[in-house]
Amino acid sequence: MATEAEVREAFRIQEFYCRHMDAPMYARLCAAIADGLRRDSRTGVRVLDWPGEPTRDALPLRLCGGLHALVRERRDEGLAAVFAGKIMELDAIAAALNAALVKHDEELVPWLDGPPQTNEPGRSGALMVGLMEIARRHGPRIELLEIGSSAGLNLLIDRYAFDLGGTRFGPPDSPVTIRPEWRGEPLAPAEMEIVSVRGCDIQPLDATDPAVEARLLAYVWPETSARAERLTRAIAMQRERGVELVRADAADWLEARLAEPQQAGVTRVLMHSVVWQYLPEDSANRIRAATAAAGARATAARPLGWVMMEPNRAFAQQIVRVRSWPGHDGWEVLATAHAHGTWVKNGIFEEDRRPIELPKSAKVEAG
Known part of the structure; x- marks a missing residue:
């Protein structure tokens, strides 16, 4: 206590x-x-x-x-x-x-009674930096598996339009365009086709329920009206066509998905954002082990990737990093980002390596 x-x-x-x-x-x-x-x-x-x-x-x-x-x-x-x-x-x-x-x-x-549900479509912009790197390494076709999907708003990543510092991706007529303030190096474009998107959450939310929509909007900070408008548009997209989101323990679900047959020429990618800190240690260890085992089985025809956007509290920002198999099993940091995707800084610069002066504890969920 x-x-x-x-x-x-x-x-x-x-x-x-x-x-x-x-x-x-x-x-x-x-x-x-x-x-x-x-x-x-x-x-x-x-x-x-x-x-x-x-x-x-x-x-x-x-x-x-x-x-x-x-x-x-x-x-x-x-x-x-x-x-x-x-x-x-x-x-x-x-x-x-x-x-x-x-x-x-x-x-x-x-x-x-429960943790805040800050499911934020803007985070898809930072995640896309990692997915493009995976596409450059292993080819354009990607199968996405997201853990901690919350209300599934980032499961719409294949339906959003993106403008990442002038690099555009996605359907140009999408009701939602993810356009973060771009900092740092230009993003090298990559051909990419997201062939499927699936997700799980231990307690998923049905964003199409008006009461759930109201709850999600309550977690949007009032100073950021653009976030609320984007959230409303994303939920409308779900009402028009739903997402594949199931209730499951992240480790159980991922182990089962990684055991499924994988289509040749498609990279299977684990993706998550602002989730890792909420996982029990046992679940996190099982995910590490299952992914490492699947990575050891990966081939050039059936690669595996891991893309995350998770907080580094000492720097008060999110870190985008990736690893993939075969050939790239070490983590590579690609970018930093605002917790809500307001800005993305491509590349890591010297100023990003200097921690900010924190209060007594550095453990906090940015929201």
Whole structure:
């Protein structure tokens, strides 16, 4: 069980990352919670007496998602003023927060029950950097297997249009264009055909359910309206044609998929983003072992790839890296990226190797 001091520190860490990620309102909110959260609500007590590791459990984002849902539903004028930037002083923000917790206690407690679902279509832009590298190495045809798919929005990667610093890919008439701010080196184009996309999640969400859509939108930081619009368009794409997403343990599912016959001339690729930290150690070890075994069996006709976008907390950014078999079994770092895909920096530069000055703990889910 975390101490109250550790819980408050978790909110200070999230404040730090929000500031670093250009979300000043959420930074103020997290600072006010860290300093001013009281025990006069069930929600407040549960947060301050958190039974797990609050930063690893993304506790700040669980609570902030619930608060944002109240604002989106126009349920609390005080919180709405905080989110609109009309209340700036931390003491006043804390007062509005604690009043909202008392007033909406029963509604907010369930938001603490599970990790935040920050399924973000913008992450597909960073993942595409890795997939293009796999296509350059092993040929254009790719079969995608995604673990931790959440609501399956990145399973639409074959239906999105991409503009990656002028390198374009995907159907030009797609309702969603992934166009991150491009930094660093130009992306070398690669011919690529995504022949299939499948995914799993331990607790998948049906994004086409209006209640689930509302929940996903509550986890979108309010400063980033473009993300909310993109999310809405992606969900509309799912309503038009669904994705292949099943409920399964990631290790169980991947082991079964890697044991299936593989079509000649198609590279099978494991893909994931902001997932690894949530896996139990046993599951992570099984995935490593299953992938290494499949890699040892891979041939030029039936290659295997692994593409990930996962956080390096010491640098407050995501790292895009790849490995593939045969011939490229060592990890290669290709790019860094914003946690929501707002920007992608192709290539690794000296400034990317200098860690930022962190608060006391570096363990935090960026959101």
